Amino acid sequence: MMTDFRIETERLILRRWRDSDRKPFSKMNADPKVMRYFPKRLTEEVSNHMVDIIEAEFEECGFGLFAVELQKGSDFIGYVGLHRPSFEAHFTPAVEIAWRLNWPFWRRGYASEAARSVLDFARDVVRLEEVVSFTSTLNLPSIGVMKKIGMVCDPAENFMHPKLPVAHELREHVLYRTRF
Numbered sequence: 001m002m003t004d005f006r007i008e009t010e011r012l013i014l015r016r017w018r019d020s021d022r023k024p025f026s027k028m029n030a031d032p033k034v035m036r037y038f039p040k041r042l043t044e045e046v047s048n049h050m051v052d053i054i055e056a057e058f059e060e061c062g063f064g065l066f067a068v069e070l071q072k073g074s075d076f077i078g079y080v081g082l083h084r085p086s087f088e089a090h091f092t093p094a095v096e097i098a099w100r101l102n103w104p105f106w107r108r109g110y111a112s113e114a115a116r117s118v119l120d121f122a123r124d125v126v127r128l129e130e131v132v133s134f135t136s137t138l139n140l141p142s143i144g145v146m147k148k149i150g151m152v153c154d155p156a157e158n159f160m161h162p163k164l165p166v167a168h169e170l171r172e173h174v175l176y177r178t179r180f
Contacts, residue, residue, distance in 0.1 A: 007066065007117045014066035014080060014114055016058060017051055021067050021076040025051060028078065028102045037139035039164060057083065063126050065098060068114055077105045080114035082122055082131070087162050091175060094132045095122070099145065106141070112148045119149060123180040130179045134159075136170040143174060151176035 007014040028034050029042035029050075042050070058064035065081035078101030085092055097118055099111045122128045133151055135142040137158070146153070157175040164171040 007114075007121060008071070009113050009117050011071050012110060012114050012117075013069050013071060014117065015069070016064075017055055017067045018076075022048055022051055024076045024102070025079075028100070031103065033103045034100065037136050037142065037170060039168065039170060054079075054081075054083075063095070063122070066114075066118070068101065068110070077110070078102050080111065080118055082118060082126070082128075089159055089162065091132055091157065091159075091177075094130070095126075095128055096132050096134065097122070097178075098133065099142070111142075111145045115145060115149045119178060128180065130177060132178075133176045134173045136161075137172045137174055138170060143176075146174075146176040149178075151178045153177075 005016065026042070026044040026047035029047045030044075032041060035041045054065045061082075061084070063082040065079040065083055067076055068078050068080055069076055078099065080099040080101075081097070082095050083098050085094060085096055097115055099115060101111055119131060122131050133142075133146050135146075137143075153174055153176045155174075157177075159173050159175060160166075160171050161173050
């Protein structure tokens with residue numbers, strides 16, 4: 001469907017995944033600092049399966065989680081893109097914007113820069129009417145990105161993530177929306 005599709009920003013390239021992305025993706029997903037606001041770190045097998053799911057979503061939907069690299073360099077630094085949540089909640093079915101960057105690339109504005117371009121893609125290419133984003137109430141860095149890219153939160157829409165145990169510290173989630 002979109003085998004060669006790329007989004008370029010001032011500093012970043014968002015593109016489809018390569019086999020060479022698998023090893024740094026797996027390493028990133030095993031890093032406790034990167035995975036602080038996720039229920040657990042991921043094994044290499046689970047990370048590779050996730051890449052397969054991401055690529056299948058591109059083929060099926062015409063969108064997915066783009067691999068991200070710097071314009072000045074070709075190494076994988078994380079992902080930013082669109083995804084369909086796999087659980088039921090008051091706001092699903094939906095398309096979410098999501099990101100995960102390796103920690104050496106945090107606090108440089110890369111997530112916001114890439115996410116803005118993905119929102120443009122969602123509106124102009126995919127023609128979505130709305131995109132959501134959600135995270136644990138504890139994940140202040142991601143909440144900051146959501147605010148920075150203009151997403152809006154109604155605290156009445158916060159929810160308990162159905163895939164996390166009742167007593168899990170990350171269970172309470174905020175929900176942000178962007179309507180086009």
